[in-house]
Amino acid sequence: MKKTRCAIYTRKSSEDGLEQDFNSLDAQREACAAYVLSQASEGWSLLPDRYDDGGLSGGSLERPALQRILADVAANKIDIIVVYKVDRLTRSLLDFAKLVEAFDKAGTSFVSVTQSFNTTTSMGRLTLNMLLSFAQFEREVTAERIRDKIAASKAKGMWMGGTPPLGYQPNGRTLAIVDDHAAIVRNIYLRYAELGNVRVVAEQLVRDGIRSPDRISGAGRRFGGRQFTRGQIYHILKNPIYVGDIEHRGETYDGQHPAIIDRALWNEVHKRLKSNLRGMRCARAANPSPLSGKLFDHDGEPLIPVHACKGKVRYRYYVSRSLQHHGAIAGTIGMRVPAREIEAQVTELLAGLFNDAATLAGKLRVSAADYPALVARCDTIAQDLRQQKTALPEFADQVRLLPDRIDVEISTARLAAELNIRGSECTPTITLSADVRPKRSGGIVRLVHSDGRSPEASRPSSSLINLVAKAHRWWKQLTQGECDITELARIEGVTASYVTRVVRLAFLSPATVGAILQGRQRTGVTTTGLTIGRDIPMLWSAQANQLV
Known part of the structure; x- marks a missing residue:
């Protein structure tokens, strides 16, 4: 008689009673073992391995014992x-279909010792699906009851579990104050009420050596003991727990726990938080920052993408990780590079690589047979890059922003795959360099060429052109005697001092004006710089040295 190998699977949703010598899992196994023994005449024999899932829901297949039994089925x-x-086995119809598919593929069947049906017939399969439908319905109803119970309990101000906020510890269905921790919370609220700036509050906490205290979660995990981040401070300032309230799904209820912060201080802090909100939320960009995870400075520190919104305009930057994560620490040095500038330089470098197909073929050791296809593919890629029809290619492994240049490291293997050619005996990487260096301008790092030109030299500034045109128009009005400076200022709605500072731009050399029209002015030459605090030399050659 053929021997039939049987495995027993048991499961219990909750952990209640599992500590007993004879629990629900043992009872299930005993009943299943008796059934297997009753079928010994049919060749059934019980495998010694145990497959027990205690305290795990049947709404998911992510159960250790179930995964082990599926692996043994597949083997x-x-x-x-x-x-x-x-x-x-499961309380989900969708999961059951997956299990049946796995069982059928391995030629394995399953038996329920308390429910008799034959899955080889249509009626048996209907009966099984009906049983599973009721099981899934029972699970969903139970979940709804639990959610309703939590909502009703929170409406009564009860604490329903989880990690308690800083300053509290669980005390049955409420919270008790931890005096040492509560003092830190009050300190944060008082500092913000005085300063009105979370960044400054974080800097002061670091300066005074105030850190989040060490705590242990209900699961025994230790956390805390670090400097307060701005996100943590915002969370503390916005948490209604500290004023004695309980929040649930956007609704706030009077809590049964004592408050750490009085209502007057809470209202003052939230008034300041609301007044400090600026701009509006911007939708997530459709295209992520292409240099994310690839851009590094000269020390090897990554620059991570960030953005800011002003009105409907989105400004993107790449910021040193230390500056972004530890910006509250005084003296932190890092970079904040406009994303459009660095991405444009990298794109231009890559496009230039594909424009010189002959040099690229030499670097990749391309055979003569593959060269025509390489040329055609290079033209397409270069055009797509410049027209921004494609994202940054995967073969661009790393971009390094060095003090005197930008380096782009390219994987030759992935580059050959992109070009659909066979590169042989070539170096693992190719490094491209651009003669563009970072230059700090206030809190932002701008990119400039070694001669001081902006990389965006081909893009004339309309604001600069309009300012120079205004200077010539105003000078013409003054020289023709149509009005004096005071009258001109009144007509234009500006101050006489501003008219004087603008009019002097009418004496710029033709070469300097031509450079502004062509966008060849130096980085940092702006309308503000030309009208405020910049002495413009009268000598035309000196003007060119300073502005062009």
Whole structure:
């Protein structure tokens, strides 16, 4: 008689009673083992391995014992899976379909010892699906009851578990104040009420050596003991727990726990938080920052993408990780580079690489047979890059922003795959360099060429052109005697001092004016710089040295 290998699977949703000598899992296994023994005449034999999932829901397949039994099924070690009831295996119709597919593929069947049906017939399959539908319905109803109970309990101000906020510890269905921790919370609220700036509050906490205290979660995990981040401070300032309230799904209820912060201080802090909100939320960009995870400075520190919104305009930057994560620490040095500038330089470098197909073929050791296809593919890629029809290619492994240049490191293997050619005996990487260096301008690092030109030299500034045109128009009005400076200022709605500072731009050399019209002015030459605090030399050659 053929031997039929049987494995018993047991499951219990909660952990209640699992510590007992004889628990629900043991009862299920005993009933299943008796059933297997009753089928000994048919060649059934019980495998010694135990597959028990205690305290795990049947709404998911992510259960250790279930995954082990599925692995053994796939390895053809099990012929029949025996369960006490079908819902012990799963309570989801979709998951059950996946299990049946896996069982059928391995030639394994399953048996429920308390439910008799034959899945080889249409009626048997209908009966099984009905049982599973009721099991899934029971699970969903139970979940709804739990959610309703939590909502009703929070409406009464009860604490319903989880990690307690800083300053509290669990005390049954409420919270008790931890005096040492509560003092830190009050300190943060008082500092913000005085300063009105979370960044400054974080700087002061670092300066005074105030850190988040060490705590242990209910699961025994230790956390805390670090400097307060701005996100943590915002969370503390916005948490209604500290004023004695309980929040649930956007609704706030009077809590049963004592307050750490009085209502007057809470209202003052939230008034300042609301007044400090600027701009509006911007939708997530459709295209992520292409240099994310690839851009590094000369010390090897990554620059991470960030953005800011002003009105409907989105400004993107790449910021040193230390500056972004530890910006509250005084003296932190880092970079903040406009994303459009650095991305444009990298794109231009890559496009230039594909424009010189002959040099690229030499670097990749391309055969003569592949050269025509390489040329055609290079033209397409270069055009797509410049027209921004494609994202930054995967073969661009790393971009390094060095003090005197920008380096782009390219994987030759991935580059050859992109070009659909066979590169042989070539170096693992190719490094491209651009004669563009970072230059700090206030809190932002701008990119400039070694001669001081902006990389965006081909883009004339309309504001600068309009300012120079205004200077010539005003000078013409003054020289023709149409009005004096005071009258001109009144007509234009500006001050006489501003008219004087603008009019002097009418004496710029033709070469300097031509450079502004062509966008060849130096980085940092702006309308503000030309009208405020900049002495413009009268000598035309000196003007060119300073402005062009």
